[in-house]
Amino acid sequence: MQVDIGNALASEADPGIGRSDLDDLDERVADAHDRIARGMADDDFGYASLNLPERTDAAEIERAVDGFDPEAVLTVGIGGSALGAITITEALAGDSPVDHYALDNVDPAHVTRLLDDLPLAETVVHVVSRSGTTAETLANFLVVREAMDAAGVDWSERTVVTTGEAGPLRELAETEGLPALDVPEGVPGRFSALSTVGLVPAAMMGVDLEGLLAGGRAGADALADSLYDCPAYAYGAVAYALDERGASVNAMMPYVEGLESFAEWFAQLWAESLGKDGGGQTPARALGATDQHSQLQLYRAGPRDKLVTVVRPAERPDCAIPETDVADLEYLGGQDLGTLLDAEFEATEASLAAAERPSVRIEIDAMDAESVGRLLYDMEVACVVAGELYGVETFDQPAVEWGKNAARGLLGGGDFEEAEAVAEKTELVVE
Numbered sequence: 001m002q003v004d005i006g007n008a009l010a011s012e013a014d015p016g017i018g019r020s021d022l023d024d025l026d027e028r029v030a031d032a033h034d035r036i037a038r039g040m041a042d043d044d045f046g047y048a049s050l051n052l053p054e055r056t057d058a059a060e061i062e063r064a065v066d067g068f069d070p071e072a073v074l075t076v077g078i079g080g081s082a083l084g085a086i087t088i089t090e091a092l093a094g095d096s097p098v099d100h101y102a103l104d105n106v107d108p109a110h111v112t113r114l115l116d117d118l119p120l121a122e123t124v125v126h127v128v129s130r131s132g133t134t135a136e137t138l139a140n141f142l143v144v145r146e147a148m149d150a151a152g153v154d155w156s157e158r159t160v161v162t163t164g165e166a167g168p169l170r171e172l173a174e175t176e177g178l179p180a181l182d183v184p185e186g187v188p189g190r191f192s193a194l195s196t197v198g199l200v201p202a203a204m205m206g207v208d209l210e211g212l213l214a215g216g217r218a219g220a221d222a223l224a225d226s227l228y229d230c231p232a233y234a235y236g237a238v239a240y241a242l243d244e245r246g247a248s249v250n251a252m253m254p255y256v257e258g259l260e261s262f263a264e265w266f267a268q269l270w271a272e273s274l275g276k277d278g279g280g281q282t283p284a285r286a287l288g289a290t291d292q293h294s295q296l297q298l299y300r301a302g303p304r305d306k307l308v309t310v311v312r313p314a315e316r317p318d319c320a321i322p323e324t325d326v327a328d329l330e331y332l333g334g335q336d337l338g339t340l341l342d343a344e345f346e347a348t349e350a351s352l353a354a355a356e357r358p359s360v361r362i363e364i365d366a367m368d369a370e371s372v373g374r375l376l377y378d379m380e381v382a383c384v385v386a387g388e389l390y391g392v393e394t395f396d397q398p399a400v401e402w403g404k405n406a407a408r409g410l411l412g413g414g415d416f417e418e419a420e421a422v423a424e425k426t427e428l429v430v431e
């Protein structure tokens, strides 16, 4: 993976950073690298995630799904327990005969429609919750079970669970004798894509798990004590430095449809890890070239508070644009859609640079397992190094937990006095 930070340098961008700022920052990156290396060596909470490419047992996951021959896989999970699987299958399993669906939200209209449409007798359900207590996931699973019962399908024959050591979901798996995989120790959900959490649907869809993990290992091998030698550190450090100078929004803009959900995965990673102590950089989601025709107006001409991160694969499949003699369209004929998309990508970079707006280019080799594994791993590393530079607790999410507890409290699922305060808040309703 390559990261080009040239368009974030001060001579070309505002907010931007100069070479001397980068050199100063590099000393802090070296310290952060020491902390990260120690954390990985000691398997400290969170840092252990960066050992997953080395530790994840692809064969164990393949064995767990062996014997299923589904038409569809349904992930039931939310946040870090769903976005890794969604991102990986969307990026790599587009040609699979098996479809992937995810139930993360509990919108009744969406859940009912999906269950009506799914071939339930040919669907494998992967229920994922690290804590085993997340209300949305457990509620959705109960609804899915009932729908399978109602359709005469033995759900216990078609369910795989991935969860932590203890908790209601673990107990349920044991009581029902369901195959259960472990969420690895010390790995927060948003850092778990390259584990059982993110890889089970991919395995059922024929994705090359070893390739994904090899990509992650290449990222681990590339860790070095300087941002000039490590693309993941370069990205994390530059995003942090730009935020410090006013780029409080990071618009993640892949120029490939297969990475549309990657921007959503990145949003959770960046927001939940770095949004602490009154700081953090707000992730925005965009897709090139589509959002070039909508959001780019704001990115180029709105407030100078953004970093735009553009991502593309170096290789794309061919799809020729037919020759045409229609006036003014001759320039398109004989080109390729990929060439057009790359021209759009470069035009966006040029457009931002011309308006002195910072962008960073991330380029992966291709939309293959190794490159996608490397991308996910490197973005996790970027997030961890940024967390070190911000000086925050990268691996917790107390604000999210507050909301989770409040929702449970409001449903009568536990004592949570603050939830009552929420319910009794002053209302100012305008109708």
Ligand SMILES: O=P(O)(O)OC[C@H]1O[C@H](O)[C@H](O)[C@@H](O)[C@@H]1O
Binding pocket: 078, 079, 080, 081, 128, 129, 130, 131, 132, 133, 134, 137, 189, 190, 272, 397, 400, 401, 404
């Ligand atoms: O895997 P679970 O325990 O069900 O958690 C699912 C999600 O729940 C919370 O909202 C956490 O903040 C997320 O980081 C997590 O990914």
